Amino acid sequence: MSDREFVALPEGVSQENFAKAVAAFETVLGVENVLTSEERLTPYFKTMMPVDDDLYKMSAVVQATTVEQVQEVVKICNEFNVPVWTVSTGRNFGYGTYGVSKRGTVVLDLKHMNKIISVDRELGTALLEPGVTYQQLFDYLQENDLPFYLSCPAPSAIAGPVGNTMDRGVGYTPYGEHFMMQCGMEVVLADGQVLRTGMGGVEGTTAWQVFKWGYGPYLDGIFTQSNYGICTKMGIWLMPKPPVYKPFGIIYDNDEDIEEIVDLLRPLRLSNTIPNAIVYANTLYEAAPIISRRKYFDGEGHTPQEVIQEIREKEGLGAWNVYAALYGTKEQVEVNWNLVKAVVEGHGKGRLITEEDHAGTQPFQYRADLMRGYMTMQEFGLYRWRDDRGQGGGSMWFAPVTVAKGSETLDQTKLATEILNKYGFDYVGEYIVGMRDMHHIIDVLFDKSNEEETKRAYDCFKELIEKFAEKGYAVYRVNNAFMDQVADTFGEAQRNINRTLKRALDPKGILAPGKSGIDI
Amino acid sequence: MKATMLRLAAVAAVALSAQAAVAETITERLDDRNYFADGKDAWDKVCARCHTTVDGKTDQSVGPDLSQIEYDADTLKHFVRNGHLAMPAFSASHISDATIVEIADYMAKNIYKGE
Numbered sequence: 257m258s259d260r261e262f263v264a265l266p267e268g269v270s271q272e273n274f275a276k277a278v279a280a281f282e283t284v285l286g287v288e289n290v291l292t293s294e295e296r297l298t299p300y301f302k303t304m305m306p307v308d309d310d311l312y313k314m315s316a317v318v319q320a321t322t323v324e325q326v327q328e329v330v331k332i333c334n335e336f337n338v339p340v341w342t343v344s345t346g347r348n349f350g351y352g353t354y355g356v357s358k359r360g361t362v363v364l365d366l367k368h369m370n371k372i373i374s375v376d377r378e379l380g381t382a383l384l385e386p387g388v389t390y391q392q393l394f395d396y397l398q399e400n401d402l403p404f405y406l407s408c409p410a411p412s413a414i415a416g417p418v419g420n421t422m423d424r425g426v427g428y429t430p431y432g433e434h435f436m437m438q439c440g441m442e443v444v445l446a447d448g449q450v451l452r453t454g455m456g457g458v459e460g461t462t463a464w465q466v467f468k469w470g471y472g473p474y475l476d477g478i479f480t481q482s483n484y485g486i487c488t489k490m491g492i493w494l495m496p497k498p499p500v501y502k503p504f505g506i507i508y509d510n511d512e513d514i515e516e517i518v519d520l521l522r523p524l525r526l527s528n529t530i531p532n533a534i535v536y537a538n539t540l541y542e543a544a545p546i547i548s549r550r551k552y553f554d555g556e557g558h559t560p561q562e563v564i565q566e567i568r569e570k571e572g573l574g575a576w577n578v579y580a581a582l583y584g585t586k587e588q589v590e591v592n593w594n595l596v597k598a599v600v601e602g603h604g605k606g607r608l609i610t611e612e613d614h615a616g617t618q619p620f621q622y623r624a625d626l627m628r629g630y631m632t633m634q635e636f637g638l639y640r641w642r643d644d645r646g647q648g649g650g651s652m653w654f655a656p657v658t659v660a661k662g663s664e665t666l667d668q669t670k671l672a673t674e675i676l677n678k679y680g681f682d683y684v685g686e687y688i689v690g691m692r693d694m695h696h697i698i699d700v701l702f703d704k705s706n707e708e709e710t711k712r713a714y715d716c717f718k719e720l721i722e723k724f725a726e727k728g729y730a731v732y733r734v735n736n737a738f739m740d741q742v743a744d745t746f747g748e749a750q751r752n753i754n755r756t757l758k759r760a761l762d763p764k765g766i767l768a769p770g771k772s773g774i775d776i
Numbered sequence: 777m778k779a780t781m782l783r784l785a786a787v788a789a790v791a792l793s794a795q796a797a798v799a800e801t802i803t804e805r806l807d808d809r810n811y812f813a814d815g816k817d818a819w820d821k822v823c824a825r826c827h828t829t830v831d832g833k834t835d836q837s838v839g840p841d842l843s844q845i846e847y848d849a850d851t852l853k854h855f856v857r858n859g860h861l862a863m864p865a866f867s868a869s870h871i872s873d874a875t876i877v878e879i880a881d882y883m884a885k886n887i888y889k890g891e
Contacts, residue, residue: 296868298857298858298865299856299857299858299859299865299866299867299868300865300867301865302858302859302864302865304864317867319869345870346867347864349864353864354867365867365869367867367869367870368869387869391821413821413822413825414822414825414870545838546835546836547835547836548835551835618836631821631825632825633825633826633838634825634838636825636826636838636862637836637838639838639862640838640839640861640862648861648862649859649860649861649862649863704861705861
């Protein structure tokens with residue numbers, strides 16, 4: 257019987273067997289790369305989910321830096337029936353941070369597996385390991401005078417392209433649909449095999465990072481938002497830096513404007529006149545990165561409408577604050593800017609703002625930074641929205657996807673606001689509108705240091721998923737506490753297929769059990 | 777004939793090496809040369825993203841102003857490793873213990889405004 261103590265144990269694994277597994281990890285990785293003490297594990301415990309973090313606590317963290325080590329880890333997990341949850345940077349705050357799906361799962365932290373393996377200057381491709389952060393890649397491009405833009409999500413600097421793309425996250429440049437701009441990956445499977453997708457299986461290929469589809473079934477997709485394999489390399493495409501970059505905003509003063517303006521601007525996006533996703537940020541999403549609501553409201557419950565109006569007037573914000581950008585040569589940008597102006601001024605309701613008058617001011621500056629892949633974390637002001645220096649720290653992204661039509665917006669905004677307000681929370685939302693789809697991104701912000709409020713946030717989020725699903729809206733991504741509920745909204749057939757694939761690829765169910773509601 | 781063959785081989789060798797130089801640039805692991813160059817680098821690339829005022833407007837700062845108190849390395853480590861309310865926690869794989877000491881030193885000399 258081992259006398260070694262652990263903060264948690266994987267379900268169904270005895271202390272003795274887990275101690276043997278840990279000893280095996282230490283032999284392969286070195287003792288310093290196997291974390292089991294409370295002190296060393298503490299940074300991995302904190303999440304922003306509305307749950308007791310103890311329920312999502314890992315039993316150990318193991319750090320690998322090579323494919324061979326990952327294969328050995330997987331082998332040990334199979335031998336001792338120890339589940340393993342892989343993270344690259346663990347900075348997915350609104351979707352679970354480092355939290356595992358089942359208490360006692362081991363976390364495989366690939367942060368130290370951080371080589372920028374190659375960047376092709378002529379083709380604009382990069383091959384990366386999982387631990388590479390956007391900051392690291394940004395620095396590399398600058399230091400080597402490689403004229404490309406990154407596309408990063410709001411956590412930018414501290415998050416990483418591989419992890420973000422594996423969860424099908426988005427950015428704000430024309431390359432913002434990250435999984436679309438991914439090309440080829442290397443995956444360690446549950447049985448230890450190493451698969452290179454797309455053209456990667458061809459000996460001596462030079463096309464691995466340029467042609468997505470390969471031959472036969474396209475496999476990259478099944479490894480995203482799933483638990484079928486561990487990604488150890490990923491190819492991405494980099495946008496050539498344009499000669500001219502022109503970010504702009506349009507301010508609309510009325511809540512009802514959203515219906516018209518989504519339809520108004522959609523043709524500009526469909527024609528690629530505006531080549532990046534257009535963001536329509538509601539007042540509080542625009543305000544939260546720069547102020548706490550305590551500046552105007554110190555009460556309980558949701559922020560009253562008259563206070564929201566006061567915030568608009570005194571902070572110079574609209575009911576809807578639109579952001580987009582133009583990219584290209586001087587001539588191209590001039591032509592497209594005239595097209596944009598003609599549409600906006602012809603409509604007559606919006607006020608255009610540009611870098612000429614708003615550079616260096618927030619929130620314009622951080623939006624402009626994100627739309628060219630610069631590093632900024634200004635959007636994290638959201639986390640202290642409810643109280644600037646006291647409470648906070650609770651956040652969940654509720655992100656239903658729908659068709660890019662104005663007719664979808666008013667009802668969705670109204671429904672979300674009603675549910676959030678009912679539970680005492682604010683509607684802090686924006687629409688990220690692509691060519692044909694619309695991500696309705698809502699941050700459910702709450703005080704995690706308050707137990708009662710945390711419970712309310714949980715109930716609120718559950719109801720959001722339920723009520724939106726009744727109307728045919730489902731989310732594209734979710735935190736660990738709600739993965740099963742969301743999986744149900746996609747129907748029994750999809751759950752069955754996912755289970756079938758899981759049983760085939762990971763019959764013991766050791767890789768991230770429960771991720772996206774997928775189990776053996 | 778032999779000269780032609782040698783010339784062809786030389787051209788092929790140059791072409792091959794040129795192709796390799798463009799397509800493959802294996803870099804060392806970032807940790808091998810320190811993730812952050814020094815305390816200032818770590819401060820600028822992580823801490824200052826949230827703990828800096830924008831145009832002197834403290835209410836626009838994401839996180840609290842850290843210039844009013846001189847923080848020692850142990851105190852900084854507590855906040856970095858545990859997080860605090862809205863601030864997330866950072867593991868040693870992100871910010872090592874040694875880097876925290878460098879950050880504390882940099883902050884004492886460059887951020888702390890004194891009494």
